[in-house]
Amino acid sequence: MTFGSESDALPERECLRRTSGKSSALGVKSCRTVLEHGKEPSYERIAPLLSVLVAVLGSAFSPQSFMKSEDTVSCPICHSERTQFLFDSWDFIHGYPGTFPIWSCKNCGHVFLIGDFTPEMLTNLYSNYYPRSQFDVEHYKPYADRKGFLSWLDGDDAGCHRWVPKNVRVLDIGCGRCETLGYHKALGCEVWGCEADENVRAIADKYGFNVHIGLFDPDNYKKDYFDYVTMNQVIEHCADPEKIFRQILTVIKPGGTLVVGTPQPASIDRFLFRRYWGGWHTPFHLNLFSKKSMCLLLDKTGFRYEHSKCRIPSVNLLNQWAILFVHGEQGKPMRFRTSSWSHHESFGNNLERLWYVRLYRFLEKTRAFALPVRFVDALGIGMNRIYVASKPLS
Ligand SMILES: [Zn+2]
Secondary structure (H helix, E strand, O other): OOOOOOOOOOOHHHHHHHOOOOOOOOOOOOHHHHHHOOOOOHHHHOHHHHHHHHHHHHHHHOHHHHOOOOOOOOOOOOOOOOEEEEEEEEOOOOOOOOEEEEEEEOOOOOEEEOOOOOHHHHHHHHHHOOOOOOOOHHHOOOOOOOOOHHHHHHOHHHOHHHHOOOOOEEEEEOOOOOHHHHHHHHOOOEEEEEEOOOOHHHHHHHHOOEEEEOOOOHHHOOOOOEEEEEEEOOHHHOOOHHHHHHHHHHHEEEEEEEEEEEEOOOOHHHHHHHHHOOOOOOOOOOEEOOHHHHHHHHHHOOOEEEEEEEOOOOHHHHHHHHHHHHOOOOOOOOOOOOOOOOOOOOOOHHHHOOHHHHHHHHHHHHOOOHHHHHHHHHHOOOOEEEEEEEOOOO
16 A cells, blocks of 8 residues: 555646547557447446446435535546535544545546545554454465356455466565465466555465565566556555556556456445445545546556456445444444454354344355345446556557
8 A cells, every 4th residue: 555645647638638539649548448349248338327327326315415515626536626525424444533525526437535644644544443353374375266156156256366367477566464475376476465564474474475564665676577466455545546556557567467456436335325335444445436537547657448347245245234233433433343254254152143143144154145246246336346457568
């Protein structure tokens, strides 16, 4: 993750010109071009229409949409001033105090949080309000290379690592507990990781992974070195996504690939769960990309958009419903931790007897939510989107 001030960007007119549907002088191809030329499956062609519908419905039915904006702010991606204040959001997961205004851009669909964080505040935020469980290094298990019907049903492809082939040189920015690195290593890849969480060092040391602990810094890597760079659920945390994409471009080989997984605001989940939508994740998520805003960002940072797909683990919808039962009010964390709800972890004996925890276990075991999630993903209006972009050869 990286935090910092906004860097200089191309003027809006230039951004729009370069995404007007034709290849630019740099050979940059817009997402619109891809859609027009039909590289994507047919259901993906109607995804933008469905996304607009969801956004309009969400806006029309949301009581917060009637609130008046206090100031005009410009979009951090396209720099348009056609922005709209949506509502004041708060941290209903970890209980970080305060409320944070959420805005959206009418021009590119980007949704963003405004927060004036000092470095000290960020340290406090991530150290004291974003706790990773005390992970037992002995329990480390890399992600499996699962295939077949259950892999599809569970949404394994929601992880960026699944979009990386065998025998390549790959860097995972925000590699967490190194499960992705173990996955790539088993497939013959040369693996590198970058993770801000100091706790990960013990795992990397024990299993021999080359992990840089700290924020991503391109100076830690050779130029034009990686075949693939992945960022799973990271870019939305970045205050300056343009800067980090420009930095990543320098470490990817010409012709190499960037895979980014990030929540999308034009999702049916946002409409259904409103202020308790998990994608808000206030105040950790600063930028929520529409397909258009991500394409703009890729374009102006020198990447070529290739394709994208909606993919989310099926258990996510179950977790989202669970949040409705246990979410916290302002300044208070959720009643019990759900950040790693899965069949791997127990809630504890007392909680396991609660009726809604039993129901959760039953629904998880029977994969009751899996088919609806796969259907929504197929329509292109799921909560998460995986983007694949390439670095042009010249
Ligand atoms: Zn915008």
